Amino acid sequence: MTRMSYNRRRFMAAAGVAGLAGLAGCIGGGNGDSSVESDTTDWSFGITREGTIGYIKASGWAQLFENADTDITLTLNTTGGSEEAYRLCAAGENHITRGTSAMGMASYNEESRPGAQFGGDNTIPTVPQQVMAIADIRPFWVTMDDSIQSIDDLAGKTVHNGAAGSRFVGAIPFDSVGLYEDIELTQGDWSDVPFALEEGRVDAAYTYVMASGTSLPGWAEQLNSMDSLRVLEFSDDQLSTIEEDPYLNVTEVPVNEAFGFETNIDTVQSPTAPYQWYVHPDLSNDLVKEFCEISFSNVDEIQEVHDALGLFNEEYAVEGLTQSPVHPGAVEWYQENDLWNEDLIEG
Incomplete structure (x- = not known):
């Protein structure tokens, strides 16, 4: 044994x-x-x-x-x-x-x-x-708020950033593109992310896949039942800035495969951390x-x-x-x- x-x-x-x-x-x-x-x-x-x-x-x-x-x-x-x-x-x-x-x-x-x-x-x-x-970890951001159309629209908003010990991955992309001071990042248990979104306690939240996989982490499986969820994109200029950051890479996430419903976009460019x-x-x-x-x-x-x-x-x-x-x-x-x-x- x-x-x-x-x-x-x-x-x-x-x-x-x-x-x-x-x-x-x-x-x-x-x-x-x-x-x-x-x-x-x-x-x-x-x-x-x-x-x-x-x-x-x-x-x-x-x-x-x-x-x-x-x-x-x-x-x-x-x-x-x-x-x-x-x-x-x-x-x-x-x-x-x-x-x-x-x-x-x-x-x-x-x-x-x-x-x-x-x-x-x-x-x-x-x-x-x-x-x-x-x-590598490939984060992306989701929302249920129709007024939020892109990453830029998160300025002045509250974003769930996951557990306190994992702050880096969710915070550094905003720092890279100059939005870190304009967004309220809240920390909490990962399992609270779907509920915080559904109850409107946060305006958006960060989730992720790892490497080339499309499996969501266990705590994010409940997001699969939230078919009004929308995936947010960085602008081309922001992605260029991220590519110049020595701490990050840019890779593609097929979000249409990660979720069990038709997403608003098929793929999203992720500020990736090895x-x-x-x-x-x-x-x-x-x-x-x-x-x-x-x-x-x-x-x-x-x-x-x-x-x-x-x-x-x-x-x-x-x-x-x-x-x-x-x-x-x-x-x-x-x-x-x-x-x-x-x-x-x-x-």
Whole structure:
């Protein structure tokens, strides 16, 4: 019988980002004082809560390593969101975690963007290092208000931005096009999004698909019964601005396939954010290289976990890496397999 271990600890659920930053300063490594032992094989895997696509993906990886010929085990540790999980990895509380490329770049450059606050008092002493890009998140915005025809019409409106720990993906596109200060972004449980729209508590809301998939997250399935829902578009000028933003890409979402009813448009251009697996930099090169070897030897199995991972393979894993450090163990694996890009940053 196959066993998978889950640690459902909620670490400092009431703590704010600044509190976690302070914690990272007390526990974090990078100067030989980390709580992470380089040769540890029992990896705490910081991930978002159960029911999220991120949790499903991490569960697939944990199952893979449970069955693989390796001493590495992945124990899922749910947190309040991607940024909290990333900061806990920096603090040595998690060995591996999920995060957007923005978290890596912003923390490495000690700068701040909405939902990726790593400048000033929020800097962290240890920057988690990239291992591989695994998927991207492709957000889009929906409304039931006929007076709202485009993203521009959201100025002065209230928009549901999902859970607090996932603020980046819903906030940074508005920051990129200069609308961030003009929109009231409210945070709340993902499951509240359909009700908030239906009851008129918000004017619009953000939802998403992952990678090339068309599966809505579980909490968004109720949107399928709301056939008066309309999908909003960015203007061509706004999309050009987004394409110039180092934190975002622009990709197409076939919204007509995501919903069970005929949508007002067939496809929408999405301000897309790549997601990576990050590890604590003190993990040994040999173990991180082994993590890569097992992952890339089982691409077909990983792709079957969820359509969010449908694009995952060795090339995708490298092409999605961005301008923050890549763990040397991963670099070694990519170099040996002729995949390394010299424009990337070796940790």
